[in-house]
Amino acid sequence: MxxxxxxxxxxxxxxxxxxxxxxxxxxxxxxxxxxxNDRFNKNLTLKAGSFETExxxxxxxxxxxxxxxxxxxxxxxxxxxxxxxxxYKKSMLCALxxxxxxxxxxxKISRVSxxxxxxxxxxxxxxxxxxxxxxxxxxxxxxxxxxxxxxxxNGVRLNKEKSLQIILNYFQKNDASHELxxxxxxxxxxxxxxSIDKLGIKSLIxxxxxxxxxxxxxxIFNIKIATSRFNGILIKPGEEFSFVKILGEVDGEHGYLxxxxxxxxxxxxxxxxxxxxxxxxxxxxxxxxxxxITARRNHAYPVRYYNPQGMDATVYVPKPxxxxxxxxxxxxxxxxxxxxxxxxxxxxxTNDGRKISITGPKITESNPDGSMxxxxxxxxxxxxxxxxxNDTFNSVYDSPNKYPHPGEILTQKPSGWSNKEWxxxxxxxxx
Numbered sequence: 001m002x003x004x005x006x007x008x009x010x011x012x013x014x015x016x017x018x019x020x021x022x023x024x025x026x027x028x029x030x031x032x033x034x035x036x037n038d039r040f041n042k043n044l045t046l047k048a049g050s051f052e053t054e055x056x057x058x059x060x061x062x063x064x065x066x067x068x069x070x071x072x073x074x075x076x077x078x079x080x081x082x083x084x085x086x087x088y089k090k091s092m093l094c095a096l097x098x099x100x101x102x103x104x105x106x107x108k109i110s111r112v113s114x115x116x117x118x119x120x121x122x123x124x125x126x127x128x129x130x131x132x133x134x135x136x137x138x139x140x141x142x143x144x145x146x147x148x149x150x151x152x153x154n155g156v157r158l159n160k161e162k163s164l165q166i167i168l169n170y171f172q173k174n175d176a177s178h179e180l181x182x183x184x185x186x187x188x189x190x191x192x193x194x195s196i197d198k199l200g201i202k203s204l205i206x207x208x209x210x211x212x213x214x215x216x217x218x219x220i221f222n223i224k225i226a227t228s229r230f231n232g233i234l235i236k237p238g239e240e241f242s243f244v245k246i247l248g249e250v251d252g253e254h255g256y257l258x259x260x261x262x263x264x265x266x267x268x269x270x271x272x273x274x275x276x277x278x279x280x281x282x283x284x285x286x287x288x289x290x291x292x293i294t295a296r297r298n299h300a301y302p303v304r305y306y307n308p309q310g311m312d313a314t315v316y317v318p319k320p321x322x323x324x325x326x327x328x329x330x331x332x333x334x335x336x337x338x339x340x341x342x343x344x345x346x347x348x349x350t351n352d353g354r355k356i357s358i359t360g361p362k363i364t365e366s367n368p369d370g371s372m373x374x375x376x377x378x379x380x381x382x383x384x385x386x387x388x389x390n391d392t393f394n395s396v397y398d399s400p401n402k403y404p405h406p407g408e409i410l411t412q413k414p415s416g417w418s419n420k421e422w423x424x425x426x427x428x429x430x431x
Contacts, residue, residue, distance in 0.1 A: 120164055126182075127158040134189035138232035139196065139333050141348055155187035191234060199234070200330020200350040206289025210281045212274070212305050213341040218259040219274035223343065225255045226278040227336045230345070235332040240294060241286075243279050243315050243322035250275065250317050260405065262300045262314070265414040267405045276314050277343060279322045280306050282334075283313035285345035286324040289332070290356040290380040290389065295323035298395035301403055302372060310361030310374030310395045328352055353383025361395075369399035369412065 134155030162183035250272035259273025330350030360376025380389035
C-alpha cells in the first residue's frame, strides 16, 4: 500500500513544459532527453522520518503500463504544442516512456523543467501519511503518588519547505546518490516523564459513581471499551473537556458491539449502546470536583442505570456532547475503574481550598406514564468563602412508552411528532 502511494505521486511529480521547435533544433533548458533517461534508470530510495520505500525504474514503468491509458501519436504531440503536460495529467515518467518508444520525436522537445507547485502538492499529501502527533505520557496514581504507566513519544512533522528544496536540488544537480532523504522535524509532547512534578496533581478533588447492575453483556462490554478511552487523560488548566472528542469513533471497527440506544422516537440496537453510563459517571465527577459544566443534556426518558434520576448525561457522536472546563490552578488527571457493577471516575489535581455544595437531585414532577421532572443545584465556593458557581440543572423526561424497544409499539405521541404523523402511525398499527 505504501509503495503504491509513492509510485502514484512520484508519477505525477515531475512535469514537462514542452514546445515544438520550428527549426528542429534541440535546446535543453535543464536536461536533455538522454539526461532524463539516465536519471530515472536507477533505483531510488525515498525516506521521510522513519518511513522508507524503494522504487525502481521498472516498478514505476510497470505501474504506468497497468494504470495509465497512454496515447503517443503524432496527433497527440501536435495537440500539446505550446502547452504544459500537467494540463493533461501526464507525468514526466509517462513522457519518458514516450521518448524511449518514439525516438523520432525526441528532437521536437525543446524544454524540460520541474514544476515546484506540483512537487509541493505531492509533499502535502506525503505529510498526511508520514506526520505523527506527539503522545503525552499517561499517568496513574499509585500509593497516593503520580507515576507513569505509558511513556511519552515524540511526534514527527515533514518539513515541506526544506524537502521541496531537497527534491529540486536532487534532480537539477544530477545527484548520483540512490537515496533521497527528506527533511523532518521532531515534535516534543507537552507531558513527559520530566514534567510530572510541574502538573500540580496532588490529591483527589472529586469522584463520580454509577451502577450498571442488570446490564446485558454487550452493554457491559461497551462500557469497558469506552471507559478505557478516558483512563489517564489529562486536562490542562483552563481547558474545556469534550467527552465526544476523546471518545472518538463509535463503531464495530473500534471494538464496540450492538446494544440498545435511544434514538429519535425509538429504542434500538446500535454500536456503542451503554456509553452514556460512562458520560454520566464523568459528569458526576465533574460536578463533585466543582468544575464549570458548559454542555450537558439529560436522556429522553428515565433510565434505571442512572439512578438517582436527574444526574445523567447523554452523548451521541457528534452531538449532544458533555463538556466542562478545568477551572482549577493545576492539571486534572482522570482515573477510571470498575468495581463489581460500579463504574468510578476519580479526578486528581490541585486542592485550592474550594468547597462544593450539591442540593438534590429531587423529583419535582412524577406521572403515572413514567415521565418526570427533576432538579439539582451545584454551588462552588473558593477558599475565602466566595461563591463563583451557582448552577441549576433541570431535567425533563418523557414517558418511556414513547420510545418502544424492538418489537414494541408506541402508545403515546412522541414529543416532536405532528398530529398528522401520530395519526398516520396509529392507523398503520391499528391503534
